[in-house]
Amino acid sequence: MIWLGIALTIATLSVAAERVVELPVLGAIHTNDQGVFEILLVTWDGKNDPAPPQLQCVMGGVRFGQTQLGAMAQAFAYAIQRTPGLPHAGTVTVRGTAYRPVGNDGPSGGAAMAVGFIALFKGDPIRRGVAITGTLEGDGRIGFVGGIPDKIRAAKREGYHKVLIPKGQIHDASWNLNELALHLNIAVQEVDSVDDAYHLMTGNRL
Numbered sequence: 001m002i003w004l005g006i007a008l009t010i011a012t013l014s015v016a017a018e019r020v021v022e023l024p025v026l027g028a029i030h031t032n033d034q035g036v037f038e039i040l041l042v043t044w045d046g047k048n049d050p051a052p053p054q055l056q057c058v059m060g061g062v063r064f065g066q067t068q069l070g071a072m073a074q075a076f077a078y079a080i081q082r083t084p085g086l087p088h089a090g091t092v093t094v095r096g097t098a099y100r101p102v103g104n105d106g107p108s109g110g111a112a113m114a115v116g117f118i119a120l121f122k123g124d125p126i127r128r129g130v131a132i133t134g135t136l137e138g139d140g141r142i143g144f145v146g147g148i149p150d151k152i153r154a155a156k157r158e159g160y161h162k163v164l165i166p167k168g169q170i171h172d173a174s175w176n177l178n179e180l181a182l183h184l185n186i187a188v189q190e191v192d193s194v195d196d197a198y199h200l201m202t203g204n205r206l
Helices: 002-017 071-082 106-122 148-157 177-184 194-202
Strands: 019-027 036-044 054-059 062-064 091-096 130-132 162-166 187-191
Touching (some): 019 106, 019 130, 071 106, 106 130, 106 194, 187 194
Parallel strands (some): 162 187
16 A cells, blocks of 8 residues: 555656647648647646757647758757746657647748747746747847738637737738738737747746
C-alpha cells in the first residue's frame, strides 16, 4: 500500500508538471472563400531536459522537427525571449490535423503561435472566442496577411465572437471588413503587437 501510494503521487506530479494550451489558428484556402479553423493542442512536458527546450510538431500523423517549422520556430524563439526568468527546458509539442507549418499560410499563424507559446510558458489559458491572424515580425509587431475575410468566416463558423487582425488592414482595396463584420455579427479589431494580442486573448499583460 505504501508503494502504491508513492507510485500514485509520482504519477500525479508528472501529470501536474505538463502544461496544455488550446490555440485557435485561422487559415485561407485559395479554392474557396470559407477559410480554415483549427484548434492546435500545444503541450509542454515540463521536464528539465533538454535545455534549451525543443519544439516538435505532429500534423496529420507527420512529425516535423524544429528545423522544419519556419514561422512556428520563430514564434517559439520569440516566446522564450519574452519570458525571461521562467524555466525553459523539456519538449513542447504542437498537435493538429489541418494546419501546415511549412505551407504557404504558415507565416500568417506566427502571431497566434507567439501568443500560444508565451501563454504556455506563463501558465495562462487562452480565452475561447478570440482568434488572431498575422505574421510575427522581429520586434514583436504583427505583420500583414492575406485572406482575412475567409479567416473571419471560419472563426464565425466555429462560434468565435472576435478576430484580431494586423493594424492597418481593416481598410483594404480587396475587402470591406467593417461590412463583413456587420453582416456576420462578429467583432474585428486591429492589433499592433503581440503584447496587445496577448492581453486580448488571455486577459493578462506581458
